[in-house]
Amino acid sequence: MKTMLKLALLLAAAFLASCGGKKEAGSTTDITPEVLKFYEETKNEKGEPFFVTKTATDLPADLKWEDGSDQEEFGSPDAKKGGTYRFFLTDYPRTLRHIGPDANNEIRDYVQDSVLIKMLGRHPNTLEMIPGCAKEWARGADKKTFYFKLDPDAKFSDGEPVRADNFFFSFFYYRYPHNQATWYHDFFSKKYEQIIKYDDLTLAVVVASAKPDAIEYAGALQPTAIAFHKEMSPDYLQTYNWRFIPTTGAYEVREGGLKKGQSVTFTRIQDWWAKDKKFYRQQYNPDRVVLEVIRDPDKAIEVFKKGDLDAYRLNLPERWHKSVPDDDPMVAKGYLHKATFYNQVPRPTYGFWLNTAKPLLGNQDVREGLQHSCNWDVVIQQIFYGDYERLNLAEEGFGEFTDTSIKARTFDPVKAAESFAKAGFTQRGKDGIFADAKGQRLSFTITNSYKVLESALVVIKEEARKAGVEFNVETPENTAGWKKFNEKQHDIAFTAFNVSVEMYPRFWEMWHSVNAYTQEGKLAVDNNNFTSFNDKEMDAMIDTYDKSEDIAEMKELAWKMQRRIHDAAVFIPGFKSPWYRTGHWRWMKFPAHFDARTARDHEENWLFWIDEDERKATQEAMKSGKTFEKSVKVYDQWRQK
Incomplete structure (x- = not known):
C-alpha cells in the first residue's frame, strides 16, 4: 500500500x-x-x-x-529552408484529430504519420x-x-x-x-x-x-x-475536433490555417527542436504547406499544369502517359519535370473487399464466382498501359513471410457460372444477369474510393456482365466513402490500405473477428475489417502469431493465414506497381538520389525543398519563351530484379 x-x-x-x-x-x-x-x-x-x-x-x-x-544521412546537404509548398486534398477533413471517428482522412499524414517524431x-x-x-x-x-x-x-x-x-x-x-x-x-x-x-x-x-x-x-x-x-x-470528440494537437513534428496548424471547405495550411515551427539534428535537418524544408481542396482530380491536374500546385502524383498510368506526357510542351520545355522512383515496400492493397455481413456476400460460392468475374488483366492492359502488375494477395512484399505460391484467381466466366450455380443462381435474365429461383439477381454496389480510377471500374463492370454479374459503381467524396466502410454499410469496397514497412504482415486489424462483430452480435465499426471476416480458427492463429517470438512459427502461421484468406475468397486482389511516379515544377528540388528506399510518394520523407528564386525565374522564362533542359528521369537504384 x-x-x-x-x-x-x-x-x-x-x-x-x-x-x-x-x-x-x-x-x-x-x-x-x-x-x-x-x-x-x-x-x-x-x-x-x-x-x-x-x-x-x-x-x-x-x-x-x-x-x-x-547511420548516414539520407537527404541532401543542398536542401534550402523556406518557401511555400502547394498541394491538394480531394475532400475537406472532418476533424484535426488523428484518432477516433473520421480521423482516417487525407490530412492524417500531415498531422501524424509522416511528420510526427516518435520515440525512435x-x-x-x-x-x-x-x-x-x-x-x-x-x-x-x-x-x-x-x-x-x-x-x-x-x-x-x-x-x-x-x-x-x-x-x-x-x-x-x-x-x-x-x-x-x-x-x-x-x-x-x-x-x-x-x-x-x-x-x-x-x-x-x-x-x-x-x-x-x-x-x-x-x-x-x-x-x-x-x-x-x-x-x-x-x-472529447466534440471538444477536440478542431483543436490542433501539439506535435513533436515540424509543422502545426495555426490560427487562420483552416478555411472550411477550401484549404488547410501548415506552418513550419521556426525554432523546431529537431531542426539541427542529424537525421532531420535535411527534411521538412518548406516554411508553409498549403493544401487546397480540389475534389475533381481532372481539375487538380489542370491547376497543377498552370503552376498553382507544385506537384502531382502521376502513379496512375493515364496521368503519366496522357495528362502529362513526355511530349507535353511544359515538359519538353523543361518547366515540368517527371520522375519514376523504384522503391522496396509492401504494396498497397488495391482490390475489392467483400462485406460478408451482406447476405449474398456471406455465401462462399457467390464470393468464389465473383473472384472469376473480375477481369483485372484487361484493366491492367487497357487502362493502365501495361505498367501495373496483378496483385495476388493482401500481404505481398514481406519477403519470406509472403507465400508467393498463392495466385489471384483469373477471369473465367465458365468457372464463375459453376460457382454461382452451387449457390442457386442458374437463371440468366434478358439482361444476362444471373438470378435464383426467387428472382434475386447477382447485383452488387462497388463503393469506389478513387475518382481517378472510375475508368478501371467501367471495364470491370462491362467484363463482369459476361460472367452474369451486375456491378453498380458509386464514388462518394473521400471522407463519406471511408465513413461508409468504417460503419460496414458497403457491399464491396474498392480501396487500398497503405501497408507499413515492417518485417512481417499484420492480420489482426483486417481479419480478426473482434473487428467484425461485437459480443452482442452487432457489427463492430470503426476498424479495418472491411470484409466483416469472422473465422474462429483464424482468430486462434492470429492470437498465436501475435504472441509468437519464433520466426519459423510466425512464417508458417503467416502462410497458413494467407491461404485461408485466399480460400475464403473475401478479397479480390487488384493491381500493384513497383515504383511511384511524380510530376513537379522545376522549382521543386530533390536530392541527387531523389528519395529513400522505402518512400511510397514524394511526401513520405519530406526530402524536397521549394526554391522561390527558381519559381520566379521559371515564371519569367515562361513569359519570355526561354526553355530549359527536359527532365524525365528514372531512379532505379532500389529496383528489385
Missing part, C-alpha cells in the same frame, strides 16, 4: 507539473484525477502494475547503449533505428525491455518539454474510452506490458513479447502533450 501511495504521489506531482498545476482560464473540467487513478489501478495481464517508477540507480549496469551515429525513427534505407525523441536506447537481457534516454531538447509545438511523463500519458490517451478509437484501445492494451520511469529523461518500455521486431513497438511510441489534454471529458 505504501509503494502504491508513493507511486501515486510521484505521478501526481509530475502530472500536475506538466499541466502547470492549475486549470486554464474558463476550463470546466480537469482530467487529472482520472489520469492518476488510471496510473495507480492499471495492471498488465500478469496482474502487475503497468506504470512503475524507479530511480536511476535501478538501471541495469550492463546496458549497451546505441545512438544511431553509424527508422532509417528509410537501412531500416535501422535512429534517434527520435530518444537520443539513446538499449535492449535488456530479456529481449523485450527497451531503455531510452530522451533528448532534453525535445518539446511539443506548444512549448511543453517531452519527458517520461508524456509517454505515460500516451497510454491513458490511447486507451481513453471516449475517443472511440477501438484499434488503439486494443493495441495499447495488448502490445505493451509495462512502462518504467527512472527520471524525467530516462524510461523503459516492456513490450508484450520478445518478437524479432520488438524494438519497433517500443520505438514507435509517441509522447502526448499533457497540458493540452487536461480538459478531456466524455465530450
